[in-house]
Amino acid sequence: xxxxxxxxxxxxxxxxxxxxxxxxxxxxxxxxxxxxxxxxxxxxxxxxxxxxxxxxxxxxxxxxxxxxxxxxxxxxxxxxxxxxxxxxxxxxxxxxxxxxxxxxxxxxxxxxxxxxxxxxxxxxxxxxxxxxxxxxxxxxxxxxxxxxxxxxxxxxxxxxxxxxxxxxxxxxxxxxxxxxxxxxxxxxxxxxxxxxxxxxxxxxxxxxxxxxxxxxxxxxxxxxxxxxxxxxxxxxxxxxxxxxxxxxxxxxxxxxxxxxxxxxxxxxxxxxxxxxxxxxxxxxxxxxxxxxxxxxxxxxxxxxxxxxxxxxxxxxxxxxxxxxxxxxxxxxxxxxxxxxxxxxxxxxxxxxxxxxxxxxxxxxxxxxxx
Amino acid sequence: xxxxxxxxxxxxxxxxxxxxxxxxxxxxxxxxxxxxxxxxxxxxxxxxxxxxxxxxxxxxxxxxxxxxxxxxxxxxxxxxxxxxxxxxxxxxxxxxxxxxxxxxxxxxxxxxxxxxxxxxxxxxxxxxxxxxxxxxxxxxxxxxxxxxxxxxxxxxxxxxxxxxxxxxxxxxxxxxxxxxxxxxxxxxxxxxxxxxxxxxxxxxxxxxxxxxxxxxxxxxxxxxxxxxxxxxxxxxxxxxxxxxxxxxxxxxxxxxxxxxxxxxxxxxxxxxxxxxxxxxxxxxxxxxxxxxxxxxxxxxxxxxxxxxxxxxxxxxxxxxxxxxxxx
Ligand SMILES: Nc1ncnc2c1ncn2[C@@H]1O[C@H](COP(=O)(O)OP(=O)(O)O)[C@@H](O)[C@H]1O
Ligand SMILES: [Mg+2]
Numbered sequence: 001x002x003x004x005x006x007x008x009x010x011x012x013x014x015x016x017x018x019x020x021x022x023x024x025x026x027x028x029x030x031x032x033x034x035x036x037x038x039x040x041x042x043x044x045x046x047x048x049x050x051x052x053x054x055x056x057x058x059x060x061x062x063x064x065x066x067x068x069x070x071x072x073x074x075x076x077x078x079x080x081x082x083x084x085x086x087x088x089x090x091x092x093x094x095x096x097x098x099x100x101x102x103x104x105x106x107x108x109x110x111x112x113x114x115x116x117x118x119x120x121x122x123x124x125x126x127x128x129x130x131x132x133x134x135x136x137x138x139x140x141x142x143x144x145x146x147x148x149x150x151x152x153x154x155x156x157x158x159x160x161x162x163x164x165x166x167x168x169x170x171x172x173x174x175x176x177x178x179x180x181x182x183x184x185x186x187x188x189x190x191x192x193x194x195x196x197x198x199x200x201x202x203x204x205x206x207x208x209x210x211x212x213x214x215x216x217x218x219x220x221x222x223x224x225x226x227x228x229x230x231x232x233x234x235x236x237x238x239x240x241x242x243x244x245x246x247x248x249x250x251x252x253x254x255x256x257x258x259x260x261x262x263x264x265x266x267x268x269x270x271x272x273x274x275x276x277x278x279x280x281x282x283x284x285x286x287x288x289x290x291x292x293x294x295x296x297x298x299x300x301x302x303x304x305x306x307x308x309x310x311x312x313x314x315x316x317x318x319x320x321x322x323x324x325x326x327x328x329x330x331x332x333x334x335x336x337x338x339x340x341x342x343x344x345x346x347x348x349x350x351x352x353x354x355x356x357x358x359x360x361x362x363x364x365x366x367x368x369x370x
Numbered sequence: 371x372x373x374x375x376x377x378x379x380x381x382x383x384x385x386x387x388x389x390x391x392x393x394x395x396x397x398x399x400x401x402x403x404x405x406x407x408x409x410x411x412x413x414x415x416x417x418x419x420x421x422x423x424x425x426x427x428x429x430x431x432x433x434x435x436x437x438x439x440x441x442x443x444x445x446x447x448x449x450x451x452x453x454x455x456x457x458x459x460x461x462x463x464x465x466x467x468x469x470x471x472x473x474x475x476x477x478x479x480x481x482x483x484x485x486x487x488x489x490x491x492x493x494x495x496x497x498x499x500x501x502x503x504x505x506x507x508x509x510x511x512x513x514x515x516x517x518x519x520x521x522x523x524x525x526x527x528x529x530x531x532x533x534x535x536x537x538x539x540x541x542x543x544x545x546x547x548x549x550x551x552x553x554x555x556x557x558x559x560x561x562x563x564x565x566x567x568x569x570x571x572x573x574x575x576x577x578x579x580x581x582x583x584x585x586x587x588x589x590x591x592x593x594x595x596x597x598x599x600x601x602x603x604x605x606x607x608x609x610x611x612x613x614x615x616x617x618x619x620x621x622x623x624x625x626x627x628x629x630x631x632x633x634x635x636x637x638x639x640x641x642x643x644x645x646x647x648x649x650x651x652x653x654x655x656x657x658x659x660x661x662x663x664x665x666x667x668x669x670x671x672x673x674x675x676x677x678x679x680x681x682x683x684x685x686x687x688x689x690x691x692x693x694x695x696x697x
Contacts (some may be wrong), residue, residue, distance in 0.1 A: 008484030012473065019472050206598045209468035212432050214458055225616075 004216055009223025013197070017227060023193065031185045031235045035242050038177055051091050051098040052079035057106035065118065069100060081135045087121065091147045097123045178243035179330040182236055182262065186269055187297050189288075190232055194273030195226050195286040203282055219363040221277075225270050232266035233259065253333035257340050261329045264350045268322040271357035278364040296321040325349045383410045385537055385568040386431060390440035393426050397602060400426040402591040403440065408584075414561050415443060415582030416572040417678065423591040425465055426570035428541050431570065432462045445536060461535035465542045465572075467522050471515030475506055475525055477515055479532065486533040500528040504558070520551035527558060531567075539570045544578065556581055576674045585674075587681050594681040599674055606672045608632060608680050611651050613641040613658055615665035624661045633679040644676050 017023060055062050070077055072298035075098055081087050087099045101108065101119040109117040198221060201207050210220060238258065243249035251258060272293060280286035299303055300314055301323035307315065318324045325346040340347065386408035393401040401423040408414045415482045416424045431444055433453030442449045447456045458600040469478045479500065481601065483493040502505045506526040509517065514525060523543060530538060540559075558598075563569055571582065579585055579599065586596040595602055615621045618641050622634045625643060628654070633644040647653055655667045 002487075004487065004489065005485055008481055011484075012470070012477070012481045016470065016472050125604035204471070205464065205466050205468040206470060208429075208434065208460065208464050208466075210485075211434050212457055212460065213482070214454070214484050214487070303588060 001216070001219060003213075006219050006223045006312065009215070009220055010226050013224050013227050017231075026189065026193075027231055027235065027275050028238065031181075031238050032191055033241065034185055035178065035181055036241055036246070038181055043322070048073060048076045050095065051075040051077050051100065052081050052087055052096045053077050053100045053102075054081040054084060054087055055102045056104045059107055060177075061110065061133060062102045062106050062118075066100065066307075075100065091121070091123055095180065103244055116194045176331070176335070178239065178247060178249040179334045180327050181243075182239050182330055183265065183301070183326040184298055184303055185235060185239060186232055186262070186266060187323050188294055190228060190266055190269035190289040191273040191276065191293060192287060193228055193231070194225050194270050195276040195280060195290050196283045197228075198274065198277035199280050199283050199286045218362065221274055221361070221365070226276060228270055229263070232269070233262065236262045236266075251334050252337040253292075253339070257333045258330065260340065261326065261333060261347070264354075265322060265326040265329075268350050268353045268357070271354050271361065274361045275357045278361055297321045300324070302327050319349070320353075322350055322353050373622055381530060384408075385410050385442050385601065386414075386570070388431075388440065388442045389432060391427070391437055391442055392439040393430060393435060394438045395425075399505055399591050401430070401437075402586075404586075405595075406586065406593075407570050408568060410568050411563050411566050412583040413559060413569045413571060413581070415579045415675070416570070416588055417574065417576075417579040417584040418572075418588035419574055421590075422588040422590060425541050426591075427588070428539050428570065428572060429461075432460060433457060434462075442548070458533075459536045461530035461538040463526050463530040463538070463540040463543050465524060465545070465564070466548075467514075469514050469522075469526060469529055472513060473515070474511050474513055476510040478525065479529060480530050482529050496532065500532065500566075503615070504528040519546040523547050523551065523555060527555070531562065535567065536570045537570070542574070543571065544573065544575070552578070566662070576678070580674050586636055587678055589682040595677060602677045603672045603674060606677055606680055608644055608646040608672075609648050609651070610670050610672045610676050611643045611654055612637075612644070612668045612670045613654075613665060614639070614668075615641070615658070615662050617662065620690050621658070621661055621665065625657065628657060632674070632683045642670070644672075644679055646680065 053066055053178070054191070055066060066077070068189060069075055077100075079086075079090060081090070081099070084101070087096075090096045091099065099121040103118070106117055109115050126195065142314055201220070201224075216314045240251065240258070244251075273290070276286055276289045276293070296317070300310065300318040301307075301321050302318070303323065307318060307324070311320065329340075329343050329350075332343050333340070384407060386406055388404055388406040391401060391404040391406070391493075392399065395496055404427060412659060418424055426435065430437050430442065430449070433444075433449050433456050435531055436450045444456050445459055449456060457468065470481075473481065476497075479497055479604060480493070483489075483497060488496055490680055501510065504527060506521075506524060509521060509525075514522065517525065523546070527540075527543070530540070544555055547555070552575075559571065571578070573579055582599065584596065584598050585602065587594050587602075597605075608609060613621065618636050622636060622641055625631050625634045625641070630645050630647050631643060632646055635642045643654060651667050658665045
């Protein structure tokens with residue numbers, strides 16, 4: 001390893017990056033776009049959801065509740081059901097996204113205020129509907145006579161409504177999604193950028209000239225990858241800032257820890273990119289392979305579906321993916337204020353991934369053209 | 371110091387020695403048991419059509435491809451074992467332009483200077499002299515991708531000689547440039563040879579091959595003839611004639627069908643005929659008159675194209691080798 005040669009490659013790569021408008025746009029564009037898409041899809045302020053009502057109590061108070069809900073314009077009651085099965089039928093056919101169920105013992109529940117007095121059933125397969133349901137949960141039923149319940153201290157803490165999620169038992173909020181998005185976005189951009197940058201050199205024929213110089217494959221690869229460490233950190237900052245300003249996602253733990261963990265994860269993603277570059281023959285292939293590693297990661301890491309709900313085999317597989325460990329780390333630090341010390345096994349897993357990938361890649365580095 | 375043979379130290383002037391150099395790609399034998407000897411400060415040419423193995427041979431000599439069989443020593447180093455040592459003292463100009471299109475002339479050369487370990491004042495002085503010698507001064511800020519064929523070629527040559535290599539290998543360096551640029555380029559090559567650099571150049575242009583000190587003619591991966599262009603032409607295993615006739619097209623068809631006729635080419639109104647009979651032309655004369663009584667046959671001096679055609683058409687069992695070794 002020769003430092004002057006390494007720096008020469010880094011400098012060259014930076015100049016090329018600055019000239020490559022598309023990559024440059026992707027560095028900033030992908031995180032911004034993804035964050036806004038994911039964030040708003042969850043946070044949308046939905047109105048006029050098609051809904052049905054099943055009023056089994058049919059008392060003055062229950063009718064008042066339905067009228068109050070209708071006037072909020074969140075729900076648009078299109079159907080009155082007589083039986084619970086009818087609600088299910090309507091929802092399965094997609095006629096309604098939500099249903100309000102007022103049980104026969106509504107009055108009793110309401111008086112005692114120990115169990116939720118009524119129920120909103122929502123189509124859990126739809127993110128935006130879930131968000132709307134959460135709004136309903138905190139719906140201030142101002143004019144409703146709460147009777148004795150309102151006068152009791154702490155009564156406000158007792159939910160008047162219970163939300164039942166059909167189809168998707170896990171509820172998510174931007175607070176939960178944004179930290180995970182850091183991992184997802186880096187898994188996409190870092191791997192694609194590095195793999196393509198290295199393969200490009202071969203595809204365009206520059207490699208043939210470089211092999212005939214004293215530059216070693218290791219110096220070339222490291223020099224090409226190093227600028228992307230900086231780019232990864234810029235992306236992390238961008239997502240954190242947007243998450244904070246647009247969605248109010250806080251960093252509860254140490255910011256230093258967030259960057260430390262991100263740095264380790266970026267290292268893992270870059271090594272994955274380097275590994276792919278040793279397999280791919282063209283930039284197109286590199287892109288395909290990058291997606292091939294990307295998809296299982298978002299599906300199995302716990303970003304899309306809860307880790308606990310997956311079959312054991314899938315859980316084992318997920319343990320291999322850097323994103324799984326990064327999600328635990330970043331959610332722990334950002335949301336639960338966890339310290340790095342408590343999460344050391346996840347750090348160790350990322351470090352092990354880097355070492356293994358590097359070892360494989362170094363063995364596969366080509367010193368010749370064939 | 372007794373019965374054991376002395377270590378195989380090469381005479382200084384042997385820059386490349388190859389014995390039985392072979393490269394296969396699957397079933398295809400791209401280079402087939404090549405024997406080569408290239409001496410210091412000579413311009414050595416590889417002549418042959420596309421696909422005959424020129425690039426593959428040059429890549430093996432650079433240490434870029436491992437030979438499937440055979441031995442090569444380049445600048446005293448055995449390949450592929452000492453490839454890294456060889457890479458420090460050779461320059462390689464690839465067939466396809468291989469500098470960075472999205473870097474400027476100056477950025478490309480500065481990058482390569484750093485890769486070759488040139489720094490500070492040394493690098494600046496070396497680059498300045500290259501800008502001047504290869505007329506790149508005004509092109510310094512231009513992106514390499516926007517240069518013309520001739521300009522790219524000068525940049526590629528400057529990049530290949532940046533570290534003042536002892537041996538320079540050029541793979542079809544003139545295939546994308548105009549005739550004037552080709553002549554200028556060859557002048558640059560002779561300047562380098564005069565300064566002591568050994569040059570290996572591949573080409574499919576006869577006029578370029580003729581300018582080489584020595585030449586290897588390749589055909590389908592095999593060396594079919596080698597020696598100086600003059601010696602190759604003098605020792606042509608056959609003879610060339612000019613045939614003047616009234617109907618050259620008809621005559622060409624008639625002669626091409628004959629045994630002993632290796633090639634017939636129309637040059638203006640007359641034909642140029644290559645036969646594998648080293649006689650005074652009486653045999654050809656009789657054949658020609660059978661087609662057209664008025665036609666006339668006259669001997670002419672052979673050129674490299676005749677050598678090339680004679681070597682590739684007949685394809686002798688053992689390759690024809692020129693014994694005269696003085697360039
Ligand atoms: N990497 C390779 N893989 C398979 N075949 C190759 C490869 N490189 C060259 N060849 C084949 O070897 C033969 C010689 O090629 P090459 O050395 O490029 O010829 P030239 O440079 O004289 O045109 C050709 O038939 C070519 O198709
Ligand atoms: Mg070639």
